[in-house]
Amino acid sequence: MINNIVLVGRTTKAIELKQNKNGTNYVQFTLAVNRPYKDEQGGQQADFITCVAWNKTAEILSTYVSKGTLIGVEGRLQVRNYENEAGVRQYLSEV
Incomplete structure (x- = not known):
């Protein structure tokens, strides 16, 4: 099985270092990846992908x-799920 993703895009905000309950450092950020085509008005479209x-x-x-930095990301797709306050199952996709 292959689960490999390669993205090149710009960060949407400054990246802030955090720690989980175990003391492990992590960052979570959004990468804006331009689509290869424009919309009807000629504007650039992008996908916003959550990365960890x-x-x-x-x-x-x-x-x-920092915000707007062009970076390349290589990783794997991971889908997590949880139940929100209303009891509805929510799914998150992250690279």
Whole structure:
């Protein structure tokens, strides 16, 4: 099985380093990836993809990447799910 994703896009905001309950460093950020075509008005369309990085990679990203930085991301697609306050199952897709 292959689960490999390669993206090139721009970050939508500054990347902030966080720690989980176990003390592991991570960052979660959104990458805007332009589509190869424009809409009816000639405007550029983009997909906004949630990405997560851990440990040393997270530290490097939080130090050197700011809003609008063009970066390449290689990873795998992961789908998580949870129940919200209303009891409805929600699904999240992340790279």
